[in-house]
Amino acid sequence: MSDSIIFKDRKKLSPRYLPKEIPHREKQIDILVRTFLDIKDDPDKFPLTVLQIIGPAGIGKTSTVIKFSDILENELRKNKINIKIVYINLKLQGGNKYAIYKYLLSCIAPELPAQGLSAEEMLRQLLDYLSINNMYSLIILDEIDYLIKISKEIGIIYDLTRLNEFDPSKKCNVMGVIFIARSTEFYEKLDEAELSSMGRTYIEFPNYTIDQVSDILIRRSKDAFQENVIGTDIIDWIAKIVISPIVNGDIRYALDLLSYAGNLAESEGTERVLLDHVKKINKQIYNGITDEDIIELSKLQIIVLLGIIKGLKIKHKDYVDLKEIRIQSLEIAEKYKLRKLDIEDILDDLATRKIIKIISLKKISFISSSVENLEKTLISKIDSTS
Numbered sequence: 450m451s452d453s454i455i456f457k458d459r460k461k462l463s464p465r466y467l468p469k470e471i472p473h474r475e476k477q478i479d480i481l482v483r484t485f486l487d488i489k490d491d492p493d494k495f496p497l498t499v500l501q502i503i504g505p506a507g508i509g510k511t512s513t514v515i516k517f518s519d520i521l522e523n524e525l526r527k528n529k530i531n532i533k534i535v536y537i538n539l540k541l542q543g544g545n546k547y548a549i550y551k552y553l554l555s556c557i558a559p560e561l562p563a564q565g566l567s568a569e570e571m572l573r574q575l576l577d578y579l580s581i582n583n584m585y586s587l588i589i590l591d592e593i594d595y596l597i598k599i600s601k602e603i604g605i606i607y608d609l610t611r612l613n614e615f616d617p618s619k620k621c622n623v624m625g626v627i628f629i630a631r632s633t634e635f636y637e638k639l640d641e642a643e644l645s646s647m648g649r650t651y652i653e654f655p656n657y658t659i660d661q662v663s664d665i666l667i668r669r670s671k672d673a674f675q676e677n678v679i680g681t682d683i684i685d686w687i688a689k690i691v692i693s694p695i696v697n698g699d700i701r702y703a704l705d706l707l708s709y710a711g712n713l714a715e716s717e718g719t720e721r722v723l724l725d726h727v728k729k730i731n732k733q734i735y736n737g738i739t740d741e742d743i744i745e746l747s748k749l750q751i752i753v754l755l756g757i758i759k760g761l762k763i764k765h766k767d768y769v770d771l772k773e774i775r776i777q778s779l780e781i782a783e784k785y786k787l788r789k790l791d792i793e794d795i796l797d798d799l800a801t802r803k804i805i806k807i808i809s810l811k812k813i814s815f816i817s818s819s820v821e822n823l824e825k826t827l828i829s830k831i832d833s834t835s
């Protein structure tokens with residue numbers, strides 16, 4: 450038991466902690482389990498199955514897949530099938546094929562030396578090892594879109610989705626490959642062969658509704674905080690922030706807010722976390738834009754920022770395109786009796802100030818993850834000067 454009056458177990462809010470239950474992802478877990486459960490009847494008849502999981506950051510993709518892995522492993526163990534499920538986070542495991550295969554081999558066949566082997570030889574070793582040891586495997590590649598975006602080495606999708614063709618005279622003991630990505634944008638960088646072997650269908654992870662977010666946060670708070678430390682006012686407030694277009698459903702953001710607000714309550718010696726603690730932390734986390742930055746902004750720049758915020762709200766996305774920004778900004782400018790607005794120049798300037806980022810003309814967004822309070826601040830600044 451913890452001796453903090455705020456926390457029961459603070460590490461249960463850490464991004465690395467995997468909660469026992471993943472509520473509101475039952476359907477996705479079920480689809481995954483049903484897809485692979487037939488392995489238990491006869492793994493040698495089970496075809497190499499490729500799946501994709503797509504959905505924005507922080508909505509439970511990784512947690513769901515890990516949960517599914519545990520369930521599948523258990524089920525197959527009951528049927529005396531030895532399966533090794535390998536989870537690879539491509540943001541953590543090197544940016545090239547060689548490093549990734551080496552890691553894969555070390556997970557499945559730790560006693561085999563990968564030194565001096567080519568990428569292809571490593572895959573061959575892996576397949577041979579599985580079959581000699583009567584073992585099966587399932588490979589999960591998380592953050593595949595990240596890898597494809599940063600590296601030209603995209604042969605990995607081609608290789609892994611065709612492991613069954615590697616040596617047609619032998620059976621392939623890799624039962625499946627699951628790719629996880631935030632969006633389908635990375636398709637643009639793949640060639641036809643890769644796209645077709647990966648398939649274009651995916652399991653969708655929709656954003657949680659506000660009630661689902663509240664429920665998740667209540668459960669997570671119960672694990673991490675002492676009783677009565679987190680009130681419903683706090684859950685409600687954070688849930689609203691989480692579903693706002695800027696945070697876009699990212700539960701990680703909510704857990705951060707809870708955890709930092711808990712620390713703040715602790716350091717201030719209050720008995721419970723107060724809404725003010727949470728609000729204060731929320732302001733700090735969005736400090737991609739400081740008060741100082743705002744003081745330095747011109748009226749026109751503020752108008753364009755307000756236009757972006759408006760556009761984000763309308764589109765319910767975490768980015769917005771130039772056209773929408775133009776429409777919204779001109780409308781706001783009209784209100785302030787300003788006619789001339791060189792939007793492109795202003796956007797460039799805001800980007801160099803690191804307030805926004807321009808990924809493309811279709812994708813313009815804020816650098817910080819939350820601009821919840823920014824709109825109000827901007828409006829009061831422009832109102833005080835006009």
Ligand SMILES: Nc1ncnc2c1ncn2[C@@H]1O[C@H](COP(=O)(O)OP(=O)(O)O)[C@@H](O)[C@H]1O
Binds near residue numbers: 472504505665
């Ligand atoms: N349904 C849920 N129940 C409990 N915690 C959740 C749930 N969904 C997400 N989380 C938590 O939110 C954080 C982000 O989830 P994660 O699975 O890493 O998202 P993603 O992989 O989609 O970015 C993790 O700390 C995870 O424990």
Ligand SMILES: [Mg+2]
Binds near residue numbers: 510511512591
């Ligand atoms: Mg993830």
